[in-house]
Amino acid sequence: MANQTTLSPVLKAKLTHLKECLNDFSNVCIAFSGGVDSTLLLKTAVEVLGKKVLPITVNGAMLPRSEFAEAQALANEIGVSPLVIEADVFALENFVKNSSDRCYHCKKFIFTQIKKAAIENGYNVILDGSNLDDMKDYRPGIRALGELGIYSPLKESGLKKQDIRDLSAYYGLPTAAKPAMACLATRIPTSTRITPEALKAVEAGEDYLKSIGLSQYRLRLLGDTAKIECAPEDFNAIIENRQTLVATLKNLGIKTVTLDLAGYGCGNMNG
Known part of the structure; x- marks a missing residue:
C-alpha cells in the first residue's frame, strides 16, 4: 500500500476526533499487539501525548512468537518502550475447554492483568484498538472490555478498518497493508x-x-x-x-x- 499524502475531509475529521479523545487524558496505557489497529492507536497517542503513553504487550501461547517480536520492534520505532506481561492462558480452564464464549473469558483474563499492570505503573486509563467494524462480527470478548472499563477511541471516533489502513498509510506505518491476525x-x-x-x-x-x-x-x-x-x-x-x-x-x-x-x-x- 502506497503512502497517502492527503486525507479526505471525512477521514481528516475522524482523525481530529481521535486526537481530541486522546487529548482528554493526561496519560494512557494501550493494549498493544502490533496489529493494524493498535499500531495506529499507539502512533496517534504518542503524537498527542508524547512519552505519557505506556504500551503493554501480552505474551502467551495464543500469540505467534513472530508477532510478539514484531510488536516490540514497532513500539520502539514509534518511540516508546513496551511493558511485557506474561499470560498463562492454559491456567484458565475456560480457555482450555474452548466453549463458544472462550474469547470473553480469555479477554477478561488478559485485560485484568493489563489493567493491574497499568495501575501499578500510574496509568488509570486503558485503551484498546477495537474499531467500528468489530461491532459487526462475532466478538464475545468485547463484553469483557466493557466490564473492565476499557476505552476504545478508534471505535468512538467512527473509524472503520479501511479508515485505519488509510490513516496508517498516511503515517507511513508498516502495518498499513498487514493481513488480519487473530489469536x-x-x-x-x-x-x-x-x-x-x-x-x-x-x-x-x-x-x-x-x-x-x-x-x-x-x-x-x-x-x-x-x-x-x-x-x-x-x-x-x-x-x-x-x-x-x-x-x-x-x-x-x-x-x-x-x-x-x-x-x-x-x-x-x-x-
Whole structure:
C-alpha cells in the first residue's frame, strides 16, 4: 500500500476526533499487539501525548512468537518502550475447554492483568484498538472490555478498518497493508480442547505458509487433520511446497493435511 499524502475531509475529521479523545487524558496505557489497529492507536497517542503513553504487550501461547517480536520492534520505532506481561492462558480452564464464549473469558483474563499492570505503573486509563467494524462480527470478548472499563477511541471516533489502513498509510506505518491476525486458538473448532501441542502445530504451520510468500491464510486444526485456507492465487505455492509443508506438520503430530478449495474465510471457526 502506497503512502497517502492527503486525507479526505471525512477521514481528516475522524482523525481530529481521535486526537481530541486522546487529548482528554493526561496519560494512557494501550493494549498493544502490533496489529493494524493498535499500531495506529499507539502512533496517534504518542503524537498527542508524547512519552505519557505506556504500551503493554501480552505474551502467551495464543500469540505467534513472530508477532510478539514484531510488536516490540514497532513500539520502539514509534518511540516508546513496551511493558511485557506474561499470560498463562492454559491456567484458565475456560480457555482450555474452548466453549463458544472462550474469547470473553480469555479477554477478561488478559485485560485484568493489563489493567493491574497499568495501575501499578500510574496509568488509570486503558485503551484498546477495537474499531467500528468489530461491532459487526462475532466478538464475545468485547463484553469483557466493557466490564473492565476499557476505552476504545478508534471505535468512538467512527473509524472503520479501511479508515485505519488509510490513516496508517498516511503515517507511513508498516502495518498499513498487514493481513488480519487473530489469536491462534481461533484455528481450533469450538468445544475442542486447546492444548499447547495444538497451538504449536498451528503456529509452525502458519510460520511455514508465511515463509513461502503467503499473506492471508489460516491453518485450521480439526483433530489430527490440518485444513489450510488461503487465497486461490496462492494454491500453486501450496502445491509446489507441499512435501516440506506436510513433513513439517507430520513432525508435529498432524496425520492429514488438506487445502480448502473455497479459500480463506474470516471467522470460519466462529460458533
